[in-house]
Amino acid sequence: MAVRTQDARRGRTRGRSTAGAVLAVLLLAPACAPSEESAAGITAEEVSAALERRAAAVLAHDTGAYLAGIDPEAASFRAAQGTELRNLADVPLKSWEYEVEGLTAEGEGRVTAEVELRYRVQGYDHAPVSASRTVELVRRGRDGTWYIAGDRAADGSPEQLWQQGDVEAVRGTNALVLGVGRTTAELRRIAATADRAVPSVTGSWPEPWSGRVVVIVPGTVEDMAGLLGSPAASYRGIAAVTTGEVGGSGHAPADRVIINPQAYGMLGDFGQRVVLTHETTHVATRSYTSPATPVWLSEGFADRTAYRHETRTADEIAPELAEAVRAGDLPAHLPTDEDFGFGGDAGGLARAYEGAWLACELIARDWGEEALIAFYKAVGSREERDGAVEEAMHTVLGTTPQEFTVRWREYLSARLA
Structure with a gap:
């Protein structure tokens, strides 16, 4: 798994869609793809089929197909999953795929899969952004169909924006702003500032880069901390953070600039411009960092x-x-x-x-x-x-x-x- 770092820019309070219908591919690691049935009675092919159907439904925003793959006896989970899919409706996804990294039998007809979710945003991500998930599967009915009974962030892994609420997407010339719990006017102002930052960065950094940036705006600093998997106290005075993969390979996925709406909102135009130009610079220089x-x-x-x-x-x-x-x-x-x-x-x-x-x-x-x-x-x-x-x-x-x-x-x- 790639090591990720965070680059932060402090903010000073004193002035300073439609998803593409792209089929996802489920990759099974050799150690997680036994040819015989596991102790829970599930085969690698059955896990693959369940998650492939889930991924394809996400990309197509097909609520019926999505819910058809969820445990019919898990009413609250089904309701929450329907809400989560609706929250994703405005996110322009290009791909959504899973890689199984481990299977654990939890008893007859039940298994837990450690899964890496990989997704890309259309027009912004040249490589997938990944998130570790723990997925539970159960077998129901006479035909022994396997259903998804649980899907949560793996221990120590951050939340995803669409798990915090309905995502609104605002598209600028050079920026895509994805927000939850913020006004459309606020997201448009952030997009305009990010649009201005991109050419400034290009003028300072001569090496090729995407020239585009994805900005995430959660509802609160607590939500920001949830997206970063860290305590909220760490970010109360921080206006924005950039996350991404380092290593100088040239194949790093697009970074995410995550804004603390409270600290960022206390800045004037100058401070906000500096913050987003600073963070966009991290996006541009990532392959050389x-x-x-x-x-x-x-x-x-x-x-x-x-x-x-x-x-x-x-x-x-x-x-x-x-x-x-x-x-x-x-x-x-x-x-x-x-x-x-x-x-x-x-x-x-x-x-x-x-x-x-x-x-x-x-x-x-x-x-x-x-x-x-x-x-x-x-x-x-x-x-x-x-x-x-x-x-x-x-x-x-x-x-x-x-x-x-x-x-x-x-x-x-x-x-x-």
Whole structure:
């Protein structure tokens, strides 16, 4: 299973369809596809058939076919599933498929399947987004038909947006906004801001990317946390988060920008524009971002893109760091990954972002825009962190981390004093 990371952009409260009828394919892992019946009396072919029918019904938004595959004796589950399918009606799905990763017999005529759901949004996802699910199947009737009796997020896995309510889709020129519990006017404003962010990012990042972004807007910060599988307290001051797969393979699925409606709504036009441009930068640079990329580089580059055409001064963009520098508290080193943790001190988090932004500003000033891009790509081309920054600084910038840190500290003193 792919490892996924989250890139976050904090928000400052002070100013800062129709689904395509595409048949899904169910893939059965060899260890989960025995040729003989399992202890529960189910074969791999029967599991395959039940889930294939379910997937095809989702894509066709065929309520009758969808409910026909659900346990007729599970009244409350059937009702909830009918609601969930209706919630999906506005999402332009291109594909919906399952891969079984494990089967467990729960007794005669009952089995639990650990399943990977993979789906794509039409026009936005070049590879599927995946979600781990636990699916229960039961056998009913004289003919021994297998039905779906339960479908929930696997332990430790996040919820899906359509499980939180009716999804409304608003399409912009470059963005698709999917919201639950928000007004259409709000979703349209977000789509317009995202539409403006995309060309700004393309102008900053010269490498090819999709040029499109999917933005998710849940009803509350608690719902946002549910989509991310983390406590709500981690995101209360965060305006938006970008999720996606890293690794530099070039085959990563489209990212999702997930908005905290409360924190994002407290920002003015400038702040909202910065947030969505920052997050869209993560989408554009994902294929060149790997586990070797330090957070200061990915977040600093995203901030630099977001502020690139704004007229705010360094003091206005980096007020927390400016205050620290003037008080004689100059950072001793570049921000660490831990400095960007959501649950820490808000001032420390702000200073980490501001210091990262100024590090990328320094590279662009002293080595040039092309060198900044080349440095980012060189670091991201490595699979492991050890030595990645050191080598890229040597080959691209002709310096060392120690020398760069000295120059960065001097730059902070000069620009923020």
